Amino acid sequence: MNHEELLKNTFQLATKFLQGMSDRPVGRPVDPSSMLSALGGALPDHGEDPLAVIEDLNKAADPGIVATAGPRYFGFVTGGSLPAAVAAEWLAAAWDQNAGLYVLSPAAAVVEEIVGTWLIDLFGFHREMSFGFVTGGTMANFTCLGAARHALFRDAGWDVERHGLFGAPPITVVTSEESHVSIFASLQMLGLGRERVTRIPTDEQGRMRPDELRSSLDEIDTPVLVCAQAGNVNTGAFDPIDRIAPIVHARPGWLHVDGAFGTWAAASPQYRSLVAGIEMADSVSVDCHKWLNVPYDSGLAFVRDSRAHQAAMSLNAPYYVTGSGAARDNHNFVPEASRHARGFAAYAALRSLGREGIAEMVERCCRLARLMAERLATDPGVRILNEVVINQVLVRFSSPSGENPDAFTAAVIQRVQEDGTCWAGGTTWKGKHAMRISVSNWSTTETDIERSAEAILKCAAAANGS
Numbered sequence: 001m002n003h004e005e006l007l008k009n010t011f012q013l014a015t016k017f018l019q020g021m022s023d024r025p026v027g028r029p030v031d032p033s034s035m036l037s038a039l040g041g042a043l044p045d046h047g048e049d050p051l052a053v054i055e056d057l058n059k060a061a062d063p064g065i066v067a068t069a070g071p072r073y074f075g076f077v078t079g080g081s082l083p084a085a086v087a088a089e090w091l092a093a094a095w096d097q098n099a100g101l102y103v104l105s106p107a108a109a110v111v112e113e114i115v116g117t118w119l120i121d122l123f124g125f126h127r128e129m130s131f132g133f134v135t136g137g138t139m140a141n142f143t144c145l146g147a148a149r150h151a152l153f154r155d156a157g158w159d160v161e162r163h164g165l166f167g168a169p170p171i172t173v174v175t176s177e178e179s180h181v182s183i184f185a186s187l188q189m190l191g192l193g194r195e196r197v198t199r200i201p202t203d204e205q206g207r208m209r210p211d212e213l214r215s216s217l218d219e220i221d222t223p224v225l226v227c228a229q230a231g232n233v234n235t236g237a238f239d240p241i242d243r244i245a246p247i248v249h250a251r252p253g254w255l256h257v258d259g260a261f262g263t264w265a266a267a268s269p270q271y272r273s274l275v276a277g278i279e280m281a282d283s284v285s286v287d288c289h290k291w292l293n294v295p296y297d298s299g300l301a302f303v304r305d306s307r308a309h310q311a312a313m314s315l316n317a318p319y320y321v322t323g324s325g326a327a328r329d330n331h332n333f334v335p336e337a338s339r340h341a342r343g344f345a346a347y348a349a350l351r352s353l354g355r356e357g358i359a360e361m362v363e364r365c366c367r368l369a370r371l372m373a374e375r376l377a378t379d380p381g382v383r384i385l386n387e388v389v390i391n392q393v394l395v396r397f398s399s400p401s402g403e404n405p406d407a408f409t410a411a412v413i414q415r416v417q418e419d420g421t422c423w424a425g426g427t428t429w430k431g432k433h434a435m436r437i438s439v440s441n442w443s444t445t446e447t448d449i450e451r452s453a454e455a456i457l458k459c460a461a462a463a464n465g466s
């Protein structure tokens with residue numbers, strides 16, 4: 001089998017999918033057993049023709065392929081994939097580079113360095129920040145909190161990488177009531193305990209309250225690791241970093257900002273003020289597969305204290321630091337050795353958009369989110385639960401017949417998902433069930449929003465009649 005015939009054929013299948021993506025039902029419930037019977041069976045004893053394998057896979061997988069990369073997928077916080085990023089990802093697969101070490105792929109190492117440096121500039125981070133490309137926001141949080149763990153124990157005279165947490169001096173982890181689940185997952189993996197945290201109350205939009213943080217910290221006499229957030233997964237709200245940072249830094253403490261999607265607001269002059277103070281953060285996590293619109297999986301951990309970052313993550317001797325101008329071994333910045341060369345897709349995405357294109361994409365998504373909220377709010381049964389500050393909209397439905405609004409909202413969401421015009425999921429906000437809409441895709445247009453809003457309101461009307 002030669003590559004050429006196989007890849008040409010695969011190219012046809014892929015372009016057909018991409019061209020049809022906007023017209024296919026966005027996502028319909030699919031029975032796992034039908035997927036299993038289409039794709040499963042015993043592992044074959046004998047090898048099959050790659051061409052047949054790919055054609056078969058394409059056909060059998062199709063009902064279970066969700067158009068998350070399409071213009072009307074509004075579930076979770078889900079970006080699509082820019083054309084340049086898809087193309088770079090294809091090349092990266094053909095190149096099959098291991099981005100762990102410079103010698104394994106000088107191109108991958110240099111491209112990651114360029115992308116990290118571009119993003120530090122774009123986001124207005126502290127120039128000295130070091131960075132590592134990881135699989136996404138969760139591993140970015142893990143990496144950042146690992147660096148924080150090193151630094152806080154180091155300053156307390158304890159080498160946590162060498163001795164672990166057995167007998168370590170105390171530190172206190174502080175989150176907000178609204179911290180993302182991946183913060184707690186990271187704490188659990190780092191031995192810091194998902195429940196051994198002080199949780200700071202938030203305001204009605206889910207922003208950490210600086211006054212509450214100050215009074216909580218007054219009660220704590222250990223070093224603190226404070227986890228703030230830029231971009232709440234429900235409301236899109238931003239913790240006031242410019243007010244939080246001075247409170248944390250008035251004592252032995254580390255400020256981490258989970259900015260998985262919200263950090264991209266920094267790329268827009270219009271929205272930049274939402275992340276005011278982010279340059280004071282000790283670490284920041286950012287996703288590229290959300291708002292930059294590159295293929296999965298792609299995120300970055302940014303850490304101000306490069307020594308702590310590398311001491312926490314390095315496969316080499318602790319405290320090993322790459323000298324300036326030296327080759328960069330990317331495995332020293334992440335919890336991986338052999339790794340996907342995910343920098344290429346991000347590089348292509350950033351170059352294809354440029355500074356202006358990134359700002360324009362962020363601003364367009366925010367504008368479209370506001371349009372969606374406006375259109376839905378024309379229905380008297382709809383209530384928008386959040387201030388639409390960026391790309392997130394929370395919608396609650398009530399029926400004239402006075403049905404329980406939680407149950408009614410869930411019924412509307414189910415109808416929307418079955419309808420297939422667009423896809424939105426459910427969430428709970430301040431004890432209330434709501435539909436969550438996230439506009440994070442480069443290809444979404446006003447027409448997509450109009451069409452989706454109309455479909456959602458139709459589903460609400462139909463749920464009302466049932």
Ligand SMILES: *Cc1c(COP(=O)(O)O)cnc(C)c1O
Pocket residue numbers: 077135136137138139180182229231232233258259260261287299
């Ligand atoms: C999506 C998200 C995460 C997790 O990121 P993954 O890329 O899914 O691992 C963490 N924090 C916030 C605020 C997010 O929106």
